[in-house]
Amino acid sequence: MIFRQLFEPLSSTYTYLLGCETTGQALLIDPVVNSLERDLAELQRLGLTLACTLDTHVHADHITGALHLKQRVGSRIAAAAADRLPCADIGLEDGVPLVVGSLNVRPLHTPGHTDHHLAFVVGERVFTGDALLIDGCGRTDFQNGSAADLYRSVNGRLFTLPDEQLVYPGHDYQGRHVSSIGQEKARNPRLGQGRTQAEFEAIMAALNLPYPKFIDHAVPGNRACGVCPDDLPEQLQAYCGRMTESPQG
Ligand SMILES: [Fe+2]
Numbered sequence: 001m002i003f004r005q006l007f008e009p010l011s012s013t014y015t016y017l018l019g020c021e022t023t024g025q026a027l028l029i030d031p032v033v034n035s036l037e038r039d040l041a042e043l044q045r046l047g048l049t050l051a052c053t054l055d056t057h058v059h060a061d062h063i064t065g066a067l068h069l070k071q072r073v074g075s076r077i078a079a080a081a082a083d084r085l086p087c088a089d090i091g092l093e094d095g096v097p098l099v100v101g102s103l104n105v106r107p108l109h110t111p112g113h114t115d116h117h118l119a120f121v122v123g124e125r126v127f128t129g130d131a132l133l134i135d136g137c138g139r140t141d142f143q144n145g146s147a148a149d150l151y152r153s154v155n156g157r158l159f160t161l162p163d164e165q166l167v168y169p170g171h172d173y174q175g176r177h178v179s180s181i182g183q184e185k186a187r188n189p190r191l192g193q194g195r196t197q198a199e200f201e202a203i204m205a206a207l208n209l210p211y212p213k214f215i216d217h218a219v220p221g222n223r224a225c226g227v228c229p230d231d232l233p234e235q236l237q238a239y240c241g242r243m244t245e246s247p248q249g
Pocket of ligand 1: 057058059060061113130138
């Protein structure tokens, strides 16, 4: 498998490029709209054709590149069937593999960050989206999130994968790239170290995180598979790859 981990600094999002060496077909997990040109250049450099994009969930902190990539190179859009996005070409369901050339992607329903969040198991790797981050996890206070659900998703599903399974998160804010199920079970301060559900719920309830600055634009944009709103405030234009002009003189 051809594999690249790509980083989008504005929202600290990881996009993953997976390519089939036999057919030259590729997929992208969680592409970001403002990094469209980088993703297309990387595909071209590797001699790959983008067959499909997959999103782990309806994001609140960035806008997916799915629709623009489809318009540019004809890739199909895959998203959780349960999200019922009219713009999706493929509805992903728990345990039903998506096959692209020699790539086999197994979705795992892992609610808690959002209600329909999916993680993706591909060979020795698991792409955990915002369900499980390195030494952390996604927030659970918006989009039908639930700390109780997230605890069950991580303990009941992700932590039952082999300890050697490599964990590739949806974000990292401190320059970490990869972990493993065994390492997260042993070290994750929120969900590992044998934390109980009550302990985890108390940790999440005490976070007191600010209201997400992009959510009101990102969620409708992502429910349309990646439409940038026209009325974005100037300080958010960069999220759509738009450069604001600096005043002359
Ligand atoms: Fe998210």
